[in-house]
Amino acid sequence: MLSERRLEVLRAIVQDYVGTEEPxxxxxxxxxxxxxxxxxxxxxxxxxxxxxxxxxxxxxxxGRIPTDKGYRLFVDKLAGVKPLxxxxxxAIQNFLDGAVxxxxxxxxxxxxxxxxxxxxxxxxxxSLTRSTVRHVELLPLAxxxxxxxxxxxxxRVEQRMIDCPAPVTEDSLADLRARLNSRVVGRRFADVPQxxxxxxxxxxxxDRGTVSIVLSTLLETLVEETEExxxxxxxxxxxxxxxxxxxxxxxxxxxxxxxVVLLKLLGEAKDSGMTVRIxxxxxxxxxxATSVVAVGYGSGDEAVAKLGVVGPTRxxxxxxxxxxxxxxxxxxxILAES
Amino acid sequence: MLSERRLEVLRAIVQDYVGTEEPxxxxxxxxxxxxxxxxxxxxxxxxxxxxxxxxxxxxxxxGRIPTDKGYRLFVDKLAGVKPLxxxxxxAIQNFLDGAVxxxxxxxxxxxxxxxxxxxxxxxxxxSLTRSTVRHVELLPLAxxxxxxxxxxxxxRVEQRMIDCPAPVTEDSLADLRARLNSRVVGRRFADVPQxxxxxxxxxxxxDRGTVSIVLSTLLETLVEETEExxxxxxxxxxxxxxxxxxxxxxxxxxxxxxxVVLLKLLGEAKDSGMTVRIxxxxxxxxxxATSVVAVGYGSGDEAVAKLGVVGPTRxxxxxxxxxxxxxxxxxxxILAES
DNA sequence: CCTGGCACTCACACGGCACGAGTGCCAGAA
DNA sequence: TTCTGGCACTCGTGCCGTGTGAGTGCCAGG
Numbered sequence: 188m189l190s191e192r193r194l195e196v197l198r199a200i201v202q203d204y205v206g207t208e209e210p211x212x213x214x215x216x217x218x219x220x221x222x223x224x225x226x227x228x229x230x231x232x233x234x235x236x237x238x239x240x241x242x243x244x245x246x247x248x249x250g251r252i253p254t255d256k257g258y259r260l261f262v263d264k265l266a267g268v269k270p271l272x273x274x275x276x277x278a279i280q281n282f283l284d285g286a287v288x289x290x291x292x293x294x295x296x297x298x299x300x301x302x303x304x305x306x307x308x309x310x311x312x313x314s315l316t317r318s319t320v321r322h323v324e325l326l327p328l329a330x331x332x333x334x335x336x337x338x339x340x341x342x343r344v345e346q347r348m349i350d351c352p353a354p355v356t357e358d359s360l361a362d363l364r365a366r367l368n369s370r371v372v373g374r375r376f377a378d379v380p381q382x383x384x385x386x387x388x389x390x391x392x393x394d395r396g397t398v399s400i401v402l403s404t405l406l407e408t409l410v411e412e413t414e415e416x417x418x419x420x421x422x423x424x425x426x427x428x429x430x431x432x433x434x435x436x437x438x439x440x441x442x443x444x445x446x447v448v449l450l451k452l453l454g455e456a457k458d459s460g461m462t463v464r465i466x467x468x469x470x471x472x473x474x475x476a477t478s479v480v481a482v483g484y485g486s487g488d489e490a491v492a493k494l495g496v497v498g499p500t501r502x503x504x505x506x507x508x509x510x511x512x513x514x515x516x517x518x519x520x521i522l523a524e525s
Numbered sequence: 526m527l528s529e530r531r532l533e534v535l536r537a538i539v540q541d542y543v544g545t546e547e548p549x550x551x552x553x554x555x556x557x558x559x560x561x562x563x564x565x566x567x568x569x570x571x572x573x574x575x576x577x578x579x580x581x582x583x584x585x586x587x588g589r590i591p592t593d594k595g596y597r598l599f600v601d602k603l604a605g606v607k608p609l610x611x612x613x614x615x616a617i618q619n620f621l622d623g624a625v626x627x628x629x630x631x632x633x634x635x636x637x638x639x640x641x642x643x644x645x646x647x648x649x650x651x652s653l654t655r656s657t658v659r660h661v662e663l664l665p666l667a668x669x670x671x672x673x674x675x676x677x678x679x680x681r682v683e684q685r686m687i688d689c690p691a692p693v694t695e696d697s698l699a700d701l702r703a704r705l706n707s708r709v710v711g712r713r714f715a716d717v718p719q720x721x722x723x724x725x726x727x728x729x730x731x732d733r734g735t736v737s738i739v740l741s742t743l744l745e746t747l748v749e750e751t752e753e754x755x756x757x758x759x760x761x762x763x764x765x766x767x768x769x770x771x772x773x774x775x776x777x778x779x780x781x782x783x784x785v786v787l788l789k790l791l792g793e794a795k796d797s798g799m800t801v802r803i804x805x806x807x808x809x810x811x812x813x814a815t816s817v818v819a820v821g822y823g824s825g826d827e828a829v830a831k832l833g834v835v836g837p838t839r840x841x842x843x844x845x846x847x848x849x850x851x852x853x854x855x856x857x858x859i860l861a862e863s
Numbered sequence: 864c865c866t867g868g869c870a871c872t873c874a875c876a877c878g879g880c881a882c883g884a885g886t887g888c889c890a891g892a893a
Numbered sequence: 894t895t896c897t898g899g900c901a902c903t904c905g906t907g908c909c910g911t912g913t914g915a916g917t918g919c920c921a922g923g
Contacts, residue, residue, distance in 0.1 A: 212916050225866055230917070248873045248916050324674065326660050336662065336674055336682065344674065346682040347626070411625075422760060423778035440761035550885050563897050568886065586885050586904045 195222065196232045197241055198265045201253050205503055210250030255466035255500060258478070262463050262504050269505035271513045275303070279517050286521065289313070289343060293418050296494065296518050301421025303510040306498035307443065309481075311417045311453055312343075313491040313522065320371045320379065323405065325364045330354040335401060337408055345411075347404050352396040359394050363401065376409045415450055415492070419443055428499050438473030443497070448473075453493040456481035461508055466500045476500060480507050484515035486522035494518070533560060534570045535579055536603045539591050543841055548588030593804035593838060596816070600801050600842050607843035609851045613641070617855050624859065627651070627681055631756050634832065634856050639759025641848040644836035645781065647819075649755045649791055651681070651829040651860065658709045658717065661743065663702045668692040673739060675746055685742050690734040697732050701739065714747045753788050753830070757781055766837050776811030781835070786811075791831040794819035799846055804838045814838060818845050822853035824860035832856070 199220045203211040213226040213233060222229065233251055236242045241257035244250070253261065271279075282299055286292040293310050300308035324336040331351045338344050366389075370382045383405075387398045422443065425436050442448045448471050455470070456462035461482045467475050478500045483490025495511055537558045541549040551564040551571060560567065571589055574580045579595035582588070591599065609617075620637055624630040631648050638646035662674040669689045676682050704727070708720045721743070725736045760781065763774050780786045786809055793808070794800035799820045805813050816838045821828025833849055 210916090214916075226916095227866055227868090228864085231865090234918080244917085246872095246874070248871085248914095250916065321666065322664050322672070324662055324664060326662060326676070328659065334660070334676060336676075338664070338672065338674075338684065344682055344684045346676070420782060423775055423782060426775035426778060437761055437764035440764060444758060444761055548885090552885075564885095565897055565899090566895085569896085572887075582886085584903095584905070586883095586902085588885065 192222070192224070193232045193236060194260075194265060195220075196229060197236055197253070197257060198261060200233075200236075200242060200251055201257065201261045201265070204252055205501055208501065210245055210252050212250035215250070253501075255468065258465045258500055258504070259468075262465070266505045266508075268461075268512060269509040271303075271509055276513060279303075279513060283517050283521050292518065292521055296514060297418045297420040300494065300496060300510065300514050301424060303514065304496045304498070304507050305421075305427070306424050306496045306502065306507065307419060307421045307439075308494070308496050309417060309419050309443075309449055309453065310494040311415055311450070311492040313485070318343075318491070319373055319375050322372060323364070323367050325360050325367075325401065327355065327357055327360055333360065333397075333401065335404055335408070337405065345408050347408055349400060349404050351400060353393065355394070355397050359390075359397075363390075363394075363398060367401075367405075379409055380406055417446060417449055417453070419449070421496075424498075435476045439477060439497070442471055442473040452479055452497075453481055453495065456483070456493055456495065458483055458490055461512060462495075463504065463508070478502055478504075480504070480511050482511050482515045484519045484522075486519055491522075530560070530562070531570045531574060532598075532603060533558075534567060535574055535591070535595060536599060538571075538574075538580060538589060539595065539599045539603070542590055543839055546839065548583055548590050550588035553588070591839075593806065596803045596838055596842070597806075600803070604843045604846075606799075606850060607847040609641075609847055614851060617641075617851060621855050621859050630856065630859055634852060635756045635758040638832065638834060638848065638852050639762060641852065642834045642836065642845050643759075643765070644762050644834045644840065644845070645757060645759045645777075646832070646834050647755060647757050647781075647787055647791065648832040649753050649788070649830040651823070656681075656829065657711055657713050660710060661702070661705050663698050663705075663739065665693065665695055665698055671698065671735075671739065673742055673746070675743065683746055685746055687738060687742050689738060691731065693732070693735050697728075697735075701728070701732075701736060705739075705743075717747060718744055755784060755787055755791070757787070759834075762836075773814045777815060777835070780809055780811040790817055790835075791819055791833060794821070794831055794833065796821055796828055799850060800833075801842065801846070816840055816842075818842070818849050820849050820853045822857045822860075824857055829860075 196216065199216050199222065200211050203216065203219060213229040216222065216229055217224070217226050233242065236257070237244070237251065240254060241260060242251040243254050245252065279299060283292065283295055286295050289312070293312055297308045297310045300310065319340045320337065321340045322336075322338040324338070326334040326336065328334055328348075331354050333349045333351060333355065335347045335349055336344060337346070366386065367383065370386070371379050374382060383402050386402060387395045390398050422440065425439060428436070452464075452469065452471065452474070455464065456479075461480065464479045464481075466478060469475060469477065469479060474497070476499065477497050479495055479497050481493050481495030483493050485491040494515055496507060498507065534554065537554050537560070538549050541554065541557060551567040554560065554567055555562070555564050571580065574595070575582070575589065578592060579598060580589040581592050583590060617637060621630065621633055624633050627650070631650055635646045635648045638648065657678045658675070659678045660676040662676070664672040664674065666672050666686075669692050671687045671689060671693065673685045673687055674682060675684070704724065705721065708724070709717050712720060721740050724740060725733045728736050760778065763777060766774070790802075790807065790809065790812070793802065794817075799818065802817045802819075804816060807813060807815065807817060812835070814837065815835050817833055817835050819831050819833030821831050823829035832853055834845060836845065
């Protein structure tokens with residue numbers, strides 16, 4: 188087990204390295220922190236920390252830098268979550284309050300998070316797996332062409348074109364619309380298939396073709412919409428580290444463009460509480476030099492989606508975690524209000 | 526006026542520089558191109574081209590690189606548009622044919638363009654300024670709450686919540702919907718305000734409040750939707766030039782995140798035909814080291830939006846222009862079909 | 864268990880140097 | 894008039910040797 192002082196040394200190393208971006212040596216440590224011991228003692232502690240794998244030297248005769256394992260210990264045991272200042276909190280609230288619709292909320296959130304953390308922000312759209320149907324609309328566009336519009340309780344709207352096998356009358360469409368809505372409005376997506384299963388049978392023979400194609404399109408849309416979307420921002424912040432890892436930046440940009448990768452990344456985060464994945468803890472290779480701080484958010488107590496930031500492993504964890512948590516909270520409030 | 530051969534020399538310089546990414550000297554030129562003259566002669570030509578400002582030396586005793594002015598001449602007079610190979614054309618068609626809705630079309634287009642040109646792709650959503658109303662739907666959500674859904678002929682759907690001053694019945698709403706649609710369906714956005722101006726008067730006193738708030742929301746939506754949206758992709762391709770201008774990459778990323786900047790950028794492009802803006806021809810400072818190749822696209826002969834790529838001034842103009850033109854054409858076809 | 868001292872390592876910055884690609888100019892040939 | 898070969902010159906780049914300093918590990922003594 189590591190002694191109290193050694194943990195203190197590790198904390199000091201992490202803090203200094205995050206600040207200066209340079210390997211930190213024993214002398215500098217004793218000067219910048221009141222450790223109460225001499226550089227020689229610190230050296231011994233550092234040697235021990237290195238044996239345990241918490242810190243490493245880039246090369247002999249250089250200072251130490253924390254390893255992924257070191258950051259892990261720092262995050263778990265040594266660092267708290269740094270709360271935002273109240274001007275910052277006010278700024279968040281003001282900025283988010285101006286949003287007019289869901290797209291705008293997500294867009295503003297992503298910009299806000301990128302600006303606060305000076306890193307790349309990722310915000311998942313509120314998930315539809317747990318959401319419910321608010322309304323289904325059927326619009327006749329031509330004699331045998333119908334548009335299906337699905338409106339969810341999270342304010343999202345999706346539309347699909349449908350080519351019907353036979354001409355449909357305005358009346359029969361209104362009939363279908365009414366019956367369909369009476370069954371599915373207020374229900375969860377997952378329950379819809381069951382609820383509409385026997386619907387075609389109650390229609391005249393001639394309309395059944397249309398009814399079933401409408402239903403299958405609806406179910407398809409529900410499934411597709413369960414697949415999540417997300418928005419990212421602040422990629423320009425990556426250039427802050429271009430001198431560090433000019434070559435590492437490419438796989439990160441590539442990973443960020445792959446929605447699938449990002450969704451998996453957020454999906455790996457715990458459903459409740461904040462998740463920090465450091466360096467190689469990330470499954471995706473391109474992100475082995477980055478850390479991901481993610482947290483769920485939602486209008487109620489249930490998380491409907493996740494948001495977070497992606498940055499270099501050498502990041503200000505307490506500050507980043509504070510910003511992520513605060514933003515998640517405010518977004519939840521905004522969603523609850525609308 | 527520049528002689529034929531000097532133009533040929535400029536063309537050779539541009540081609541070699543684009544290929545090798547290194548300043549090109551007189552000797553290398555005569556070796557790689559059949560100019561039929563000696564290096565000394567080429568040197569004289571180069572001196573003349575430099576006097577005219579078409580090429581420059583990064584420093585004494587180095588080869589020449591084209592200036593913005595040189596690229597401009599190259600694009601205007603020396604370079605054609607390189608048509609794509611037929612496998613490439615097939616690949617484009619196959620890839621775009623799989624799209625399910627407008628978002629998907631734009632998303633696929635952006636990925637396609639980024640991949641073909643290996644640069645950053647920008648695609649504007651089909652504009653609504655010239656588009657027409659396909660349908661307006663009004664859905665009662667609660668006694669005094671209505672959702673307005675606007676469907677355009679480009680397949681776009683927008684929705685707005687409306688809180689009515691008084692409870693509305695299903696019947697009066699259906700009435701409003703019918704009368705509204707009979708006036709605006711098939712009409713251009715710009716004409717809508719006039720067409721609905723006198724609509725409130727024809728309703729009962731008690732419904733007028735609702736009617737006018739619905740109308741004003743509709744008009745508001747039309748205006749908002751006239752403001753364009755866009756999608757970008759392929760930012761990872763920027764890292765291909767990181768050794769060239771590691772510092773220049775940041776303002777580019779920043780500019781790319783500013784939708785406003787990009788929209789202005791595309792807006793500056795001519796409405797018909799392809800536009801190439803080279804280096805300092807771009808108004809935005811951050812893009813002074815990049816060129817923009819943009820072209821309008823649309824379902825008919827009229828351009829409804831623009832798309833293009835952003836890359837370093839040293840780019841393969843004929844190839845890029847070919848790809849941009851081809852993609853625009855196919856997207857136009859896809860839009861016309863749906 | 865802590866501390867001061869000491870020898871050792873090694874990245875990095877600096878200066879000198881040779882190399883070579885590339886240029887401009889000029890006199891003579893076509 | 895235009896092209897060509899020759900020649901001197903420039904200057905960025907890579908290489909090498911050297912000195913410096915930050916940082917380390919180890920050890921003997923408090």
